[in-house]
Amino acid sequence: MTSIPDAKAPAGEVVLEAIGLTKHFPVRRRLRDLFSKRHDAVHAVDDVNLTLRRGQVVALVGESGSGKSTVARLLAQLYPRTGGDIRLHGESTKVTSGAAFRRYCAQVQMIFQDPFASLNPVHTIRYHLSRSLQIHGNAGDDLEGALHELLERVSLTPPERYLDKFPHELSGGQRQRVAIARALGAQPEALLADEPVSMLDVSIRLGVLNLLRDLKERLNLAILYITHDIASARYFADRTMVMYAGRMVEGGDSETVTQSPAHPYTRLLIESAPDPDRLAGLSEAAGEDRGNGEPPSLINPPSGCRFHPRCPAAMPRCSADLPVPLEIGDAPGHWAACWLYDTSENNRSQNDKSSDDKSEVAR
Amino acid sequence: MSEPVLEIRNLNVAYGLGDQAVRAVRDVNLTLHRGEVLGLAGESGSGKSTLAYGLTRLLPPPGVITGGEVIYHPDGGEAYDVLALSDAALRRFRWNETAIVFQGAMNSLNPVHKISTQLTDVLKAHDPRMSEHSRNARAREMLKLVGISPDRMDAYPHQLSGGMRQRVMIGMALILQPQVVIMDEPTTALDVVMQRQILGQLIELRERLGFSVIFITHDLSLLVEFSNRIAIMYGGRIVEEAPAAAIYRDALHPYSAGLLGSFPALRGPRRELTGIPGSPPDLKGMPTGCSFHPRCPKAFDPCAGNIPVLGRPGTPDGATRSVACWLHPTAQPVGR
Numbered sequence: 001m002t003s004i005p006d007a008k009a010p011a012g013e014v015v016l017e018a019i020g021l022t023k024h025f026p027v028r029r030r031l032r033d034l035f036s037k038r039h040d041a042v043h044a045v046d047d048v049n050l051t052l053r054r055g056q057v058v059a060l061v062g063e064s065g066s067g068k069s070t071v072a073r074l075l076a077q078l079y080p081r082t083g084g085d086i087r088l089h090g091e092s093t094k095v096t097s098g099a100a101f102r103r104y105c106a107q108v109q110m111i112f113q114d115p116f117a118s119l120n121p122v123h124t125i126r127y128h129l130s131r132s133l134q135i136h137g138n139a140g141d142d143l144e145g146a147l148h149e150l151l152e153r154v155s156l157t158p159p160e161r162y163l164d165k166f167p168h169e170l171s172g173g174q175r176q177r178v179a180i181a182r183a184l185g186a187q188p189e190a191l192l193a194d195e196p197v198s199m200l201d202v203s204i205r206l207g208v209l210n211l212l213r214d215l216k217e218r219l220n221l222a223i224l225y226i227t228h229d230i231a232s233a234r235y236f237a238d239r240t241m242v243m244y245a246g247r248m249v250e251g252g253d254s255e256t257v258t259q260s261p262a263h264p265y266t267r268l269l270i271e272s273a274p275d276p277d278r279l280a281g282l283s284e285a286a287g288e289d290r291g292n293g294e295p296p297s298l299i300n301p302p303s304g305c306r307f308h309p310r311c312p313a314a315m316p317r318c319s320a321d322l323p324v325p326l327e328i329g330d331a332p333g334h335w336a337a338c339w340l341y342d343t344s345e346n347n348r349s350q351n352d353k354s355s356d357d358k359s360e361v362a363r
Numbered sequence: 364m365s366e367p368v369l370e371i372r373n374l375n376v377a378y379g380l381g382d383q384a385v386r387a388v389r390d391v392n393l394t395l396h397r398g399e400v401l402g403l404a405g406e407s408g409s410g411k412s413t414l415a416y417g418l419t420r421l422l423p424p425p426g427v428i429t430g431g432e433v434i435y436h437p438d439g440g441e442a443y444d445v446l447a448l449s450d451a452a453l454r455r456f457r458w459n460e461t462a463i464v465f466q467g468a469m470n471s472l473n474p475v476h477k478i479s480t481q482l483t484d485v486l487k488a489h490d491p492r493m494s495e496h497s498r499n500a501r502a503r504e505m506l507k508l509v510g511i512s513p514d515r516m517d518a519y520p521h522q523l524s525g526g527m528r529q530r531v532m533i534g535m536a537l538i539l540q541p542q543v544v545i546m547d548e549p550t551t552a553l554d555v556v557m558q559r560q561i562l563g564q565l566i567e568l569r570e571r572l573g574f575s576v577i578f579i580t581h582d583l584s585l586l587v588e589f590s591n592r593i594a595i596m597y598g599g600r601i602v603e604e605a606p607a608a609a610i611y612r613d614a615l616h617p618y619s620a621g622l623l624g625s626f627p628a629l630r631g632p633r634r635e636l637t638g639i640p641g642s643p644p645d646l647k648g649m650p651t652g653c654s655f656h657p658r659c660p661k662a663f664d665p666c667a668g669n670i671p672v673l674g675r676p677g678t679p680d681g682a683t684r685s686v687a688c689w690l691h692p693t694a695q696p697v698g699r
Contacts, residue, residue, distance in 0.1 A: 206638030235627035276587035
């Protein structure tokens with residue numbers, strides 16, 4: 001029986017990197033714009049930097065419209081990027097179709113949010129998994145054995161019970177396990193999981209997350225976990241990155257980012273998440289958001305820091321200069337793109353200049 | 364505890380009739396008190412949405428109420444059974460006494476009408492004496508109440524964001540100042556930040572206008588923070604009902620404990636969690652006895668054979684709560 005080997009590569013090795021990744025979607029032009037030079041675009045993703053290492057889970061947290069799903073699809077190369085670079089094992093890669101794309105898919109697989117929509121309703125589980133094995137050349141001599149092993153890896157046992165079923169005969173959690181098995185059939189090194197448990201019942205979410213964690217450890221996979229639930233990011237991921245309006249605003253190890261959030265947006269997210277320990281009532285936590293509670297338009301994003309219209313700590317500098325990632329200093333690798341953490345010379349001389357201006361006016 | 368405003372007694376709802384009927388709500392006994400927020404938690408197939416639509420008589424076919432009564436206590440009037448109302452009386456009951464905010468606000472508003480039209484439509488239908496001027500004034504007032512600038516009156520639903528549409532729905536539900544507001548997963552499709560804002564607004568409105576809320580959701584951690592009492596449903600039955608703090612600190616039913624343990628904590632120590640093995644039951648093929656026993660870590664002899672009775676447990680705070688579990692056999696069943 002052909003067995004799918006456990007990976008032997010060292011843990012921590014960099015598998016997939018995004019460097020300055022950018023995606024702008026052109027906006028359909030109206031008739032009267034045809035003769036103008038206006039080319040509006042939705043700035044869905046701007047300057048995203050991510051590193052996925054073997055045996056590590058990186059969470060990308062953000063709300064709807066933040067661009068996180070677009071980042072996943074860009075990393076899976078499901079559509080072309082507008083700018084920046086994607087590197088697989090250190091080598092820049094750009095594939096669109098055909099054999100090159102298939103070779104890329106053999107190493108980078110995706111798991112989607114809706115377990116029903118991602119499985120073909122007219123085909124059995126056997127068909128789904130066989131295709132995955134055969135397309136990537138992992139079927140070997142014993143296809144049946146390989147299928148059994150795939151199902152055993154995702155704890156759908158006994159395998160015979162599931163192979164000839166159709167997707168609608170399985171529960172949501174089981175379907176998502178089949179989707180994971182299908183991804184594993186390609187023997188990938190990186191898994192991009194786009195909100196894999198959001199559409200599952202609460203009591204089975206942990207089962208699927210624990211499965212992903214076991215697979216990560218046994219197969220030394222690099223996992224990108226995209227979610228809007230920051231509590232599950234703390235539970236499941238090693239590192240957490242926070243996105244807002246298409247840009248990364250904070251990053252660091254999960255415990256630090258969730259327990260000592262630095263960026264005002266991360267603080268707002270943490271404060272807003274339901275907390276049963278705060279039995280006193282909701283009204284206490286509200287009021288941190290100066291805006292109307294909604295992210296900005298991505299066609300005309302705010303100048304400088306995109307969060308400044310809503311930020312309770314906004315300074316004049318924030319609407320003028322786009323913040324760069326700055327070290328926080330409380331834990332290694334903890335950074336935030338926020339001028340509050342700028343302790344450089346530059347900042348001091350800026351302050352001097354502004355106080356000079358003030359004294360000019362006062363005179 | 365204040366007096367009851369809505370009493371559900373032995374309610375049974377099924378889809379279809381005869382042998383093929385799927386019993387979605389089984390023998391539900393529940394009381395909503397004046398001014399309280401009652402959370403209704405459960406997963407797929409628990410029957411929580413069917414319960415909400417059943418008690419407002421909004422069941423889509425082939426839904427049928429096969430038994431029970433829903434006693435409504437109007438403010439300063441005689442109590443009556445909602446399920447026995449005539450069509451004309453039901454029309455007067457709807458929106459005036461009880462309003463419902465549906466799941467997925469995106470789809471609940473008519474896309475071809477402005478929101479002003481939809482708000483005034485409610486007033487036209489249920490209070491024909493109002494003049495056009497006063498209808499518009501009232502609609503404006505409601506928009507302000509839910510935090511939307513009245514100059515958006517002439518907007519179409521697609522011109523508003525998801526959060527704003529949900530707030531319009533809440534405004535529409537409150538426009539005739541009902542006693543009872545039922546909300547079915549009102550914030551599930553929204554972001555955490557928007558969710559907190561909307562719920563904060565709702566609490567403020569409740570304090571001002573004094574209505575009671577039945578809040579239906581799968582997000583138990585939200586209910587613990589937001590509701591006064593919580594009822595947990597599983598397989599069409601209520602398995603536990605208690606004050607929110609009691610459920611959080613000391614859940615009696617293994618399903619409640621399992622459900623609470625399925626939410627990773629954002630604060631406090633990081634613990635290993637497992638959720639609940641297995642999946643919610645198929646209503647067409649329910650297990651015998653207690654429908655939770657195949658997944659229950661504490662199942663023992665009586666569980667597979669006999670359905671546990673919902674009643675007051677023998678614990679010190681037993682008078683304020685009820686549970687349906689053989690671990691806590693009761694001498695005081697609820698409802699019968």
